[in-house]
Amino acid sequence: MSLSDRIKIAKRVAQELKEGEIVNLGVGIPTIIPDYLDDKKVYLQSENGLLGMGPTPSDDDIDMDLISASKKPVSMDKGASLFDSSDSFLMIRGGHIDTAVLGALQVDETGEVANWAVPGETILGVGGAMDLVAGARRMIIASMHLSKDGSPKIVKKLSFPSSGTRKADMIVTEHAVFQFLEGKMYLIETLSDVSIEALREMTDAEFHVLEKTKVETN
Template sequence: MNKKEIIAKRAAEELKPYSIINLGIGIPTLVANYLDKDKYYLHTENGMLGVTSVKEDDIDPLLVNAGKLPVGEAVGASYFHSADSFAMIRGGHVDVAILGALQVDSDGLVANYAIPGKDIIGVGGAMDLLVGAKQIIVTTNHVSKDGSPKLIDKCTYPITSTRKVDVIITDMAVFKWKEGGFELTELVGDTSLKEVEENTTLSYRISKRLLQKESS
């Protein structure tokens, strides 16, 4: 299993059955592979509730998610105008949004749509999801392609929202926002505490449970 799949599988474990979930572009879309389609309701901001994966032979070119990727429809799926879809998001009717990130900082802020000096990806629905979803889970590689940390003290890219994220899941670790700061709650695979420290400039504390586990 590659790093992206490991992250996606771990993110799926955070979800409660019968939740309404919006999956962002990239790693978040892989989360659907680890969900029972009868127990989770996937939402896309371009106007569909009941998104599923689709086999290549069954692809409908007119049926896509917000990232323009082909999708399938679950039994009972519903369609609606994108304005109604955003009203669902802004009205607090989406339980969880799983988003990718370029950076996350010590204040819990996320930058995930633009890199200064490069073509703007576009904020899409991320800003609305960060404001309206009840829970925000960020899934991302721990470091960028050049090896620099993506979990940093202060975002240097434009932030997407002033909303703090609730959970960060990387290929190295899991962090949760608790009592005004991030807590490292879990190491992924054979990652060590030292490796996390060397690749993270975001401020965090280590959970007592994890310290006890590592010292035993």
């Protein structure tokens, strides 16, 4: 997983965030999005109790009591607020999060997400994944296209435990942007020079290509 690919995904997701939104950033790629918002004003929430999360601080300003969901140092924007985890989850469960940006272990072709457990392996655990899947008004998945072993992360059917029946609205990978509409997956933009034929080979799920799909030509 190259840093340049992670940055590409974060920058593309940042384009989807709207002025004035309250946005929760999950573990992994989502936590680097604050560095690529430019002047766009969104209110970033971390489930460990921060609203108004800012970009990565300089080395001189790092305070490890102030961290993201990935336990990485963050800054606070002017007017930010701190609160305990129970209040954070009240915001999430109460429907006060406009957009959740989450990582994923798998996403199926209808947009159902698995991002908390791999059978037979010990990983981080559920965290706030199920609450965010159920509670956020919109869900964007920020993920590498393939897993570390080269297997597809975008699959016809989940083989890992689901995070909830609520479906994602969009997934952004280093190669493509897909939208989920009425249980179907649509390619709306390519982000690398990979051909659509090659994209189909690395994507287990079936997807449709719209006539207006933006194709990377570099």
